[in-house]
Amino acid sequence: MDGKGNSNMSNKSVNSGEEADVRKGPWTMEEDLILVNYIGNHGEGVWNSLARSAGLKRTGKSCRLRWLNYLRPDLRRGNITAQEQLLIMELQARWGNRWSKIARQMPGRTDNEIKNYWRTRIQKRVKQSDSPQFQNAILIDEANSSTSQTHIADAGIVQPSLLDEPTIMNTDGIEPQFFIDFNDNFWTFEELWSM
DNA sequence: AAAACCCGCAACCGCCATCGC
DNA sequence: AGCGATGGCGGTTGCGGGTTT
Structure with a gap:
């Protein structure tokens, strides 16, 4: 059970x-x-x-x-996938803690499951981070909150909550590339979307 | 080996909205 | 209009297993 x-x-x-x-x-x-x-x-x-x-x-x-x-027989079991993880982040950024609304966009997932996932895996890391790029990311994300579903990836915006360490991975200082820590590897948003 | 601590998640709680009488 | 029943939602709690010390 x-x-x-x-x-x-x-x-x-x-x-x-x-x-x-x-x-x-x-x-x-x-x-x-x-x-x-x-x-x-x-x-x-x-x-x-x-x-x-x-x-x-x-x-x-x-x-x-x-x-x-x-x-419910139509529940989806198993771990949250990378795509689902990104979708949760995207929708949470857009709608806030409207878990039931977010869950409706993710067939087979429940609001409770998404809420728990957010709180235990993502929010925890948000609280750990108070870096400037973290703050910028939040601001940018909110500013883009009405754009397309893939705007985070398109904009190269970090969701710092997913970073073990809230650091920018490259140092060119022009177009920062952000990475997501997933399955012990660092991935770009584009890579995760294409998985 | 065992105690302490941490983490994930199922389930509950309280509040609010809606509906029917 | 008022009221109770019900459903829906977000926040919180507490248990049990895993990990660390």
Whole structure:
């Protein structure tokens, strides 16, 4: 399943008045099966009544989230690709933290997945960086925020969040070439786009 | 070997918008 | 118009595994 050993974890329950014994915490395999089977037979929607009808002691919200983020058959598994990484950066720069909107541009990926990816892999590096070229990159990126989807690559703009060290790789001082640290190699945007 | 620390991610929380009555 | 139910979204938390010391 999710590799987190959710089948025997200490699932919490809460008693909140009339909504007795609502389960919280990690989903079990049995719950997943119930939810998948129920949606397979009846379809999605009206999550609170779905949860009740299916016999799940979960909130509708919890069922919806589990379905959308983990059980949907059209979910794309595996690591974020280089192209997806660039797309996330591009769209985040353009739209900000509109994760659901960004996710709609990336079939098979969820807003939660993209949000987590951004926070753990990219934002972390943004915070590490306060170099001048980093600041310039942000400014340039915002200035270009309404242009085409490939403007970052076209403009040769660094997304410094992807650099292990926020340094310019060449030193000609005219047209800085920026590189992305990916799979232990440095790549240009053009190279990554063509992968 | 084991304790401490770090990291990734599933799931929850709180807020807001929308809808139907 | 008001209100409750529901859905959607972004932010946050906490667990478990991996890594470092």
